[in-house]
Amino acid sequence: MNKKGRFGRFGGQYVPEIVMPALNELEGAYLKYKDDPEFKEEFSSYLREYAGRPTNLYYAEGLTRHYGRARIFLKREDLLHTGAHKINNALGQALLAQRMGKKRVVAETGAGQHGVATATVAALFGMECHVFMGAVDAERQKLNVFRMQLLGAKVIPVSSGTGTLKDATSEAIRYWATNIRDTHYIIGSAVGPHPYPAMVRDFQKAIGEEIRAQSLEKIGGLPDYLVACVGGGSNAIGSFYDFREEPAVKKIGVEAGGRGEGAGDNAKTLSGAGEPGILHGAYSYLLQNEDGQVVEAYSISAGLDYPGVGPEHSFYKDAGIAEYVSVTDEEALAAFQRLSRIEGIIPAMESSHALAYLEKLMPETSPEETVVVTLSGRGDKDVQMVAKVLGEQEGA
Amino acid sequence: MGTRLENKFAELKRQGRKALIIYITAGISPAGKSADGPQATVEAVRAAEAAGADIIELGLPFSDPMADGPVIQAASVRALQGGMTLPKALGIAREIRKFSEVPLVAMGYINQMHHYGFEKFVQEGKAAGLDGVIVPDVPHEESAGMREVTQRQGFHLMEFITPGTTGERMARTCREATGFIYCVSNYGVTGVKEIDYSAIGKVCAEARKFTQVPLAIGFGIGTSEAAVQAAAQADGVIVGSAVMQRMLEGKMGEALDLIGEMRQALDKSCIR
Numbered sequence: 117m118n119k120k121g122r123f124g125r126f127g128g129q130y131v132p133e134i135v136m137p138a139l140n141e142l143e144g145a146y147l148k149y150k151d152d153p154e155f156k157e158e159f160s161s162y163l164r165e166y167a168g169r170p171t172n173l174y175y176a177e178g179l180t181r182h183y184g185r186a187r188i189f190l191k192r193e194d195l196l197h198t199g200a201h202k203i204n205n206a207l208g209q210a211l212l213a214q215r216m217g218k219k220r221v222v223a224e225t226g227a228g229q230h231g232v233a234t235a236t237v238a239a240l241f242g243m244e245c246h247v248f249m250g251a252v253d254a255e256r257q258k259l260n261v262f263r264m265q266l267l268g269a270k271v272i273p274v275s276s277g278t279g280t281l282k283d284a285t286s287e288a289i290r291y292w293a294t295n296i297r298d299t300h301y302i303i304g305s306a307v308g309p310h311p312y313p314a315m316v317r318d319f320q321k322a323i324g325e326e327i328r329a330q331s332l333e334k335i336g337g338l339p340d341y342l343v344a345c346v347g348g349g350s351n352a353i354g355s356f357y358d359f360r361e362e363p364a365v366k367k368i369g370v371e372a373g374g375r376g377e378g379a380g381d382n383a384k385t386l387s388g389a390g391e392p393g394i395l396h397g398a399y400s401y402l403l404q405n406e407d408g409q410v411v412e413a414y415s416i417s418a419g420l421d422y423p424g425v426g427p428e429h430s431f432y433k434d435a436g437i438a439e440y441v442s443v444t445d446e447e448a449l450a451a452f453q454r455l456s457r458i459e460g461i462i463p464a465m466e467s468s469h470a471l472a473y474l475e476k477l478m479p480e481t482s483p484e485e486t487v488v489v490t491l492s493g494r495g496d497k498d499v500q501m502v503a504k505v506l507g508e509q510e511g512a
Numbered sequence: 513m514g515t516r517l518e519n520k521f522a523e524l525k526r527q528g529r530k531a532l533i534i535y536i537t538a539g540i541s542p543a544g545k546s547a548d549g550p551q552a553t554v555e556a557v558r559a560a561e562a563a564g565a566d567i568i569e570l571g572l573p574f575s576d577p578m579a580d581g582p583v584i585q586a587a588s589v590r591a592l593q594g595g596m597t598l599p600k601a602l603g604i605a606r607e608i609r610k611f612s613e614v615p616l617v618a619m620g621y622i623n624q625m626h627h628y629g630f631e632k633f634v635q636e637g638k639a640a641g642l643d644g645v646i647v648p649d650v651p652h653e654e655s656a657g658m659r660e661v662t663q664r665q666g667f668h669l670m671e672f673i674t675p676g677t678t679g680e681r682m683a684r685t686c687r688e689a690t691g692f693i694y695c696v697s698n699y700g701v702t703g704v705k706e707i708d709y710s711a712i713g714k715v716c717a718e719a720r721k722f723t724q725v726p727l728a729i730g731f732g733i734g735t736s737e738a739a740v741q742a743a744a745q746a747d748g749v750i751v752g753s754a755v756m757q758r759m760l761e762g763k764m765g766e767a768l769d770l771i772g773e774m775r776q777a778l779d780k781s782c783i784r
Contacts, residue, residue: 120653128654130622132579133672134696136651136681276585277576286578293579294699296676394623394649395576407597408627409575 121310123431129309131397135289138296143311145216150318155211159319162207166240167197169204169322173330173488178458183474186340186481190461191327191490193351198233200464200493201320201351206233206302208319210241213300220244220299224288226253226281226347227419227466228260229493230304235269237302245269248288250280253418260497278412281422285396305348306426309397313353313426320354327488328358335486341477343368344490345469346440347383347420349429351492357428360437369429370473372415373442379405383413385425386433386440400427416445416505417465417498443472451475452495452502464493465502517615517643517668517691520566521726521747530778531692531748532739533728534560534771535619537571537587538604539596540759550600554607556759556767561614563768564775568608569646569750572601572620579648583753587760598628602640609641617670617691619646630658634665644668644691652685659688670694673719675711686722693719695729695746709738713745736770736777743778 121127121143129139149155163169171192180188193201206223213221221243225231231247238245247264251273254261264271277283285303292301306316324342331339342359344352346369359365374382382388385401393402395410403411403423415421432438443451448465451472456462463471470489481487495502514522524531536556557568573588573596580588598620605616618637625633625647637645644667650658652671662669668691675698677685686693697712709729716727729742730750742749751774758767 129651130649130654131651132648132696133651133677134579134674134699136653137676137678276582277589282576286576289578290581296699391627393627394621396578397649402623404623404627408624409592410623 121314123313123428124434126392126398126400126427126430127310127313128399129397130394130399131309132293134293135296138292139309139311141216145212146311146315149212149215159208159211162211163204163322167203167207168195170326171195173327173334175334176459179455182458183478185478185483186485186487187335188474189339189486189488191323191355191488193323194461194463194467194491194494198229198236199496200229200233201323201354202230202233202304203236204322204354205304205316205319205350206230206237209300209302210237210243213243213302214241216300218298218300220246220295221302222246222248222288222291222299223302223304224248224281224284225304226250226284226421227417227497228253228257228264229419229497231269231271232260232263232267234302234304235264235267238269239267246291247271248274248284248291250284251275252279253281253284256501257418257497259500280412282395282410289396305350306353306428307348307396307398307424313398313428316350317353317357317428320350321357323351323354323490324356324358327355331486331488338362338365339488340364340485341366341368341481341487342490343370343470343473343477343487345370345420345466345492346386346425346429347372347422347466348424349426351490353426353428355490356432356438360432367432367438368473368477369438369440370469371440371442372417372420372469373444374414374416375445379411381414382442383415383421383423384442385423386429387442390425392430395424398427400430401425401433416448417469419464419466420469441473443469447472447475449502449505452498461491462495462499463491464495465498467492468495515643515666515668516613517567517617520615521692524566529782530743531566531726531728532564532771532775532778533567533569533748533750534565534755535569535571535750535752536560537573537584537591537756538601539573539591539594540587540756541590541594550604550607553604556764557608557614558611559764559768560771561612563771565614565771566748567615567617569617569619569752570601570605570642572598572618572624574621574624577621581753583757583760587756590760598624598633602636605637605640605642615643616641617644617646617668618642619648622647622650631661634661634667638665638667644670646670646694648672652681672696673715675699675715677715682718683722686719686725689723689725692726692728692748693723694750695719695727697729697731697733697742709741709745712742716745736773739774740777740781743781
């Protein structure tokens with residue numbers, strides 16, 4: 117086993133040979149710049165001036181009153197430019213791509229948030245941008261497709277396989293392999309071959325670092341619970357990483373329980389039937405059948421229906437650093453409406469999964485405790501879909 | 513005595529000929545036909561060998577074939593829909609061994625083999641008559657553990673080189689190569705068109721400094737002309753998508769004609 121880029125036994129570089137030189141080049145650039153003062157200053161300046169960091173740690177008084185237990189704070193990644201935490205990573209990788217002299221970026225997207233973030237930074241830095249999106253996702257997230265096109269990106273619907281995120285990812289990798297010399301692949305989550313999982317986490321770890329500083333300031337200590345949704349797991353790893361050596365801060369990743377327990381009915385990679393395997397370059401937990409074929413994941417949320425998960429989360433699960441649970445479509449839908457009504461904040465369907473877990477968590481907490489939920493994105497993109505689903509439920 | 517694969521390359525070399533390696537997806541069922549999977553694949557291999565294939569790559573269909581283009585993706589989807597599995601593919605190898613000594617190498621993705629148990633796969637694969645395995649999503653850096661298994665079991669684990677494989681990586685890859693080295697002709701995935709084979713020719717020349725293991729060029733070889741051009745740079749060529757495209761369309765005759773034409777063209781070019 118190649119020790120490079122491993123989180124315990126997870127991670128690695130399972131990619132075609134044609135991609136290896138680009139991964140080595142990327143790793144070199146990442147290692148060179150991650151601690152480079154000039155790069156760090158430029159990155160944090162864009163995060164501050166362009167994306168809107170730091171984001172608020174908002175005391176959700178209404179939600180706290182609703183449960184009558186621990187105090188609840190929301191880490192407001194939804195307030196960032198483009199409406200989700202994805203912009204943090206897109207900015208970091210675009211700055212790296214520039215330094216590597218790449219003229220074009222390619223990305224995969226599920227819900228479209230990462231595609232929009234990538235299209236945004238490509239516009240900002242004057243790079244050509246190609247976004248691969250499952251044909252099914254492109255249909256259910258039409259607004260984001262138009263946003264990307266408006267930003268100058270070329271959106272390529274992918275109908276191979278099942279036409280969702282995993283197929284878009286495979287197609288982005290194929291495109292990258294074909295255009296590897298002048299193209300950088302901006303992976304949207306903490307998944308993929310080394311150095312992506314570590315690099316994406318580093319570009320997202322400001323979330324957790326800010327939670328720490330803001331908690332100390334607002335509550336005079338660290339939170340007792342961190343709750344974040346997990347698809348590939350970038351907002352969760354960004355939230356958890358700074359607290360990885362602090363067991364007193366309980367870290368809970370919430371996966372999509374979808375519509376049931378059957379194969380193909382959920383995205384419970386860590387909290388359900390997943391077993392370690394290899395997809396898209398990394399050894400990590402994976403939803404697969406008895407023949408080792410990848411099982412399609414399902415969720416009401418287009419950002420969570422991924423059959424794999426970031427390798428660092430697999431390590432956290434096995435090492436007991438974080439706990440992984442799930443909530444169903446229905447529970448997430450209820451949480452989506454609950455936060456809208458109680459706090460006047462419409463959360464992304466992905467983030468609604470983290471919020472839905474409060475139903476189970478809050479009764480176990482006490483008023484002296486503090487819960488921080490990472491609100492990874494805003495829900496404007498989901499409103500149309502939710503209206504449709506609720507309409508169907510009422511009609512039924 | 514060498515392995516079937518080594519003996520075949522040695523024999524071709526003595527004859528001054530180039531190897532024609534044909535890829536066929538296990539469980540391939542021609543368009544319009546119901547999935548009669550295993551038997552159709554066995555017959556396709558029999559016919560491909562008769563038409564002039566020296567070596568057969570038996571594709572193990574995978575749900576997410578990252579290194580493959582649209583044709584082999586489609587073949588994989590169809591084979592999986594027909595119920596193809598890894599144990600059934602081993603059954604195909606056993607059937608082929610009843611009538612043929614053609615070198616057979618499996619080509620599949622690591623997750624399936626890992627899930628089955630890589631060592632178990634190698635043991636059972638060898639017993640079924642496979643001579644080696646090609647795993648396109650495992651680069652040299654990640655294959656040490658697998659190589660340990662294949663060496664112990666007397667099985668070939670094919671290495672890949674590409675126009676981007678240079679320096680120390682090229683040297684290391686070549687030194688540990690066995691069977692044949694899969695030389696990827698160009699940037700991209702299987703099934704691409706219009707390739708300048710001189711680039712991979714330079715790569716092959718570089719590889720020759722480190723190894724005498726045969727070199728086979730693959731990716732994008734769709735015509736006799738392309739086969740001849742590529743073969744001039746190496747010891748053999750690998751043809752997948754062009755043959756699979758015809759088989760998928762139910763045009764088995766055309767697929768076999770293409771293999772036959774390539775065989776003739778390769779042999780003619782070598783005599784000159």
